[in-house]
Amino acid sequence: MNPDITPAELRQQIRRGDHTGNTSGLCAGFVQCNMVILPKDWAAEFLQFSQLNPKPCPVLGMSAPGSWEIPELAANLDVRSDLPSYKLFENGEFIQEVTDIKEHWRDDLVTFMLGCSFSFEEALLADGLEVRNISEGCNVPMYRTNIPCRTAGRFSGTMVVSMRPFLAADAIRAVQICTRFPSVHGAPVHLGDPSLIGIDDISKTDFGDPVTLHENEIPVFWACGVTPQVALEQAKPPFCITHSPGCMLVTDVPNSKLAIL
Incomplete structure (x- = not known):
């Protein structure tokens, strides 16, 4: 897959079934989104949950009931x-x-698009930091936690986290960089000992793929x-x-629009 493909071209390829893998590292410069679709009578509570938990659930877009379009995103x-x-x-x-999901679509469904860490990976790469899941060509490792x-x-529930390994000095730089992107999870929530957040074995992911540490x-x-x-x-x-997990909506929104300068 050409990493320089435009978001519109990638969405067309996905729509045709020509791309079915994860989207990490694709369409450099553009925001990627997680997605949740719920019946209308559950949407208000989920919106409140997202607003109360902006680190894991930053809302970037929301559809009208029954609509499969979110024009402000793409x-x-x-x-x-x-x-x-x-x-x-x-x-x-x-x-x-x-x-x-066309055969499963209903007129009462509301779509939420949430910020994704794939968006800030570009900023890490631009600063010369290695993003291990991209260099190893796999999905980012993700874990359930006790947070x-x-x-x-x-x-309700506990937070899921994604993980990227760094040397200590690079980890400090990653914190500085990602703090500028609160709409796509912002700064890390934990560094170091995984057991402190309920991860017993970092080699065993709950979602995504393990990477080399x-x-x-x-x-x-x-x-x-x-x-x-x-x-x-x-x-x-x-x-x-x-x-x-790892299979995102790639939007037409530039990552630069989300950065706090």
């Missing part, structure tokens, strides 16, 4: 087909993974947009759809 967007992979849930239980989220109505490197953990999937497991809405 032209000619169809959220039913423009992500590489989707997860379907019933009563909080994962049912199946699909590459298109509690604030409760909103039926939504070299000698003298420390793991650096960011709040992750997969967190809502844990909250959905707890809340058990009768029906919902999310992106598959």
